[in-house]
Amino acid sequence: MKSVIKRLIGNDAGATAIEYGLILSLMVLVMISALESFADGSISMWNNVSTRTADAISGSAS
Numbered sequence: 001m002k003s004v005i006k007r008l009i010g011n012d013a014g015a016t017a018i019e020y021g022l023i024l025s026l027m028v029l030v031m032i033s034a035l036e037s038f039a040d041g042s043i044s045m046w047n048n049v050s051t052r053t054a055d056a057i058s059g060s061a062s
């Protein structure tokens with residue numbers, strides 16, 4: 001029984017898996033944040049294109 005407990009205490013595989021999981025979750029959070037920022041900019045750009053196109057078609061372009 002003591003040898004099993006010593007082997008479990010000395011095993012680092014679980015700690016490494018947890019560290020990789022934390023790193024992966026941090027990377028996912030950064031990717032989601034970057035994607036949200038890109039999406040906001042893209043939506044703003046396409047709204048501007050839509051507004052200018054509608055103004056040009058209606059003849060009230062400035």
